[in-house]
Amino acid sequence: MLFAEAACGQVLSNPFIRKLEHAGPLSEDERQALSALTQDARTLAARHDIVPDQDAERIYLLMSGVACRYKTLVDGTRRIVSFVLPGDLCRIPPTNRHGLEWRIGILTRCSVVEVSRAALHDLINRHPSLNRALWWLALAELNRSREWLVNDSRPGMQRLAHLLCEVLACLQAVGLADENSCELALSQVDLADALGISHVHINRILQALRKQDLIVWQRHRLVIPDVPRIHDFADFDPTYLDLDGLSTCPDPVPAGD
Amino acid sequence: MLFAEAACGQVLSNPFIRKLEHAGPLSEDERQALSALTQDARTLAARHDIVPDQDAERIYLLMSGVACRYKTLVDGTRRIVSFVLPGDLCRIPPTNRHGLEWRIGILTRCSVVEVSRAALHDLINRHPSLNRALWWLALAELNRSREWLVNDSRPGMQRLAHLLCEVLACLQAVGLADENSCELALSQVDLADALGISHVHINRILQALRKQDLIVWQRHRLVIPDVPRIHDFADFDPTYLDLDGLSTCPDPVPAGD
DNA sequence: CGACTGATTGATTGTGTTCAACCCATGTGG
DNA sequence: CCACATGGGTTGAACACAATCAATCAGTCG
Numbered sequence: 242m243l244f245a246e247a248a249c250g251q252v253l254s255n256p257f258i259r260k261l262e263h264a265g266p267l268s269e270d271e272r273q274a275l276s277a278l279t280q281d282a283r284t285l286a287a288r289h290d291i292v293p294d295q296d297a298e299r300i301y302l303l304m305s306g307v308a309c310r311y312k313t314l315v316d317g318t319r320r321i322v323s324f325v326l327p328g329d330l331c332r333i334p335p336t337n338r339h340g341l342e343w344r345i346g347i348l349t350r351c352s353v354v355e356v357s358r359a360a361l362h363d364l365i366n367r368h369p370s371l372n373r374a375l376w377w378l379a380l381a382e383l384n385r386s387r388e389w390l391v392n393d394s395r396p397g398m399q400r401l402a403h404l405l406c407e408v409l410a411c412l413q414a415v416g417l418a419d420e421n422s423c424e425l426a427l428s429q430v431d432l433a434d435a436l437g438i439s440h441v442h443i444n445r446i447l448q449a450l451r452k453q454d455l456i457v458w459q460r461h462r463l464v465i466p467d468v469p470r471i472h473d474f475a476d477f478d479p480t481y482l483d484l485d486g487l488s489t490c491p492d493p494v495p496a497g498d
Numbered sequence: 499m500l501f502a503e504a505a506c507g508q509v510l511s512n513p514f515i516r517k518l519e520h521a522g523p524l525s526e527d528e529r530q531a532l533s534a535l536t537q538d539a540r541t542l543a544a545r546h547d548i549v550p551d552q553d554a555e556r557i558y559l560l561m562s563g564v565a566c567r568y569k570t571l572v573d574g575t576r577r578i579v580s581f582v583l584p585g586d587l588c589r590i591p592p593t594n595r596h597g598l599e600w601r602i603g604i605l606t607r608c609s610v611v612e613v614s615r616a617a618l619h620d621l622i623n624r625h626p627s628l629n630r631a632l633w634w635l636a637l638a639e640l641n642r643s644r645e646w647l648v649n650d651s652r653p654g655m656q657r658l659a660h661l662l663c664e665v666l667a668c669l670q671a672v673g674l675a676d677e678n679s680c681e682l683a684l685s686q687v688d689l690a691d692a693l694g695i696s697h698v699h700i701n702r703i704l705q706a707l708r709k710q711d712l713i714v715w716q717r718h719r720l721v722i723p724d725v726p727r728i729h730d731f732a733d734f735d736p737t738y739l740d741l742d743g744l745s746t747c748p749d750p751v752p753a754g755d
Numbered sequence: 756c757g758a759c760t761g762a763t764t765g766a767t768t769g770t771g772t773t774c775a776a777c778c779c780a781t782g783t784g785g
Numbered sequence: 786c787c788a789c790a791t792g793g794g795t796t797g798a799a800c801a802c803a804a805t806c807a808a809t810c811a812g813t814c815g
Contacts, residue, residue: 382640397770476572
């Protein structure tokens with residue numbers, strides 16, 4: 242009984258399981274399998290890239306912390322195209338003749354699990370309905386990416402506000418944030434590169450948001466005093482995250498696009 | 499014999515088949531099945547949205563023309579997040595209580611095939627290896643979307659140049675463009691909304707690109723006099739389109755992200 | 756011929772960039 | 786313990802790219 246409770250606690254605090262549950266209900270079996278998959282995590286220090294092997298693909302599962310996917314432009318600018326948050330899968334393709342596709346940067350101290358493709362494959366073979374969950378994960382990622390594109394067209398203040406809303410929502414989805422606040426150890430430079438705005442300007446936008454009591458951000462803790470108000474301000478509609486698994490395909494045929 | 503040749507011709511000019519062949523080789527069987535799927539196309543007039551039904555999902559397959567996926571911001575701006583080009587799948591989720599997720603706009607006269615989820619499902623059941631091809635399609639789309647995000651950080655001229663490079667490459671991939679030119683009936687306003695730049699400024703950028711002999715664009719025909727030069731100028735590396743199917747998963751377990 | 760859409764141009768304004776400091780906390784080695 | 790380096794964060798001033806407003810022009814279609 243005690244053991245079962247302990248296991249249950251582990252399962253509940255497992256961000257990958259928490260995340261996949263948004264795709265649809267999981268059976269106890271599936272939860273156990275996912276839990277087993279994510280046993281031995283290891284820690285990665287901040288401000289380093291994950292460098293892929295020459296010809297081996299890697300798949301990481303983020304358990305805690307924040308990483309990012311980015312490219313460096315010819316002028317040296319770093320453009321972050323997505324945050325990798327707890328519960329996210331992160332595939333790192335092998336270096337090919339053209340160089341790297343994307344770089345994965347660790348923004349804050351992370352705990353990750355390295356899973357092999359074989360293990361994933363095996364998982365799906367044993368629990369076919371997880372296939373649908375993985376499709377959901379990929380399509381949700383596509384949606385997030387497109388929403389970032391839309392966000393790029395908003396003026397600075399709503400742009401930053403929208404980003405913070407999304408991060409809060411994603412952390413809430415895996416149980417790492419409460420109703421209106423979360424731990425967030427990102428630097429202003431990270432935010433700048435994620436929004437395609439200079440870090441100087443980000444600083445000024447943050448001040449403006451603070452002045453309007455839309456956010457409080459101190460000592461790596463972000464607090465949103467009035468969530469509906471900032472949602473309204475930023476035109477943030479969490480629907481696109483599809484946390485209810487609504488717009489997902491009812492079967493494993495996705496029509497990805 | 500004559501019949502076989504005719505069928506073969508049809509298959510070769512079928513953009514969906516052309517596109518999926520980039521994910522990996524298709525068997526003759528698979529090609530026939532895909533060809534059968536895309537039999538009766540119908541035509542949609544430009545400058546109309548595809549409006550989804552109240553509670554029925556639709557999946558369209560674009561055979562010719564250009565459509566786009568967009569959202570309208572609170573200030574009335576239209577932001578295009580992706581072009582739908584021949585060979586692309588385009589899922590239109592049913593309207594939910596929150597309103598529409600994305601709108602699909604027809605930019606130029608299109609020929610589309612409406613496929614049901616059941617038909618797709620059936621297709622995969624009969625030809626399981628097509629599952630991998632569909633994963634490839636979705637992941638390629640994700641890559642494209644992220645590349646647009648990166649592109650948003652480039653200065654205007656390379657931004658537009660990069661977009662044109664991508665469109666040309668995608669049309670070439672389905673046999674609708676030759677080495678350095680293609681039919682392209684997009685308006686300057688469409689380009690503007692796809693890049694998040696005002697149409698007035700797009701006009702000036704186009705003039706600048708023309709002045710530098712990077713592009714020629716007349717009567718709906720885009721010509722790129724020196725492809726390597728514009729690639730270099732725009733920092734365009736077609737790798738991300740993954741037209742060799744290189745970075746794709748070798749099996750249907752994708753790790754979408 | 757209007758009416759319409761798309762392209763082009765000029766003038767003005769403004770949001771955001773760039774450059775250049777400076778501050779402050781933290782950590783490190785002599 | 787201080788000297789110094791380092792990674793944020795903050796501020797000011799000058800500049801630049803692009804948005805906006807407004808008007809004109811060129812085709813095209815009913």
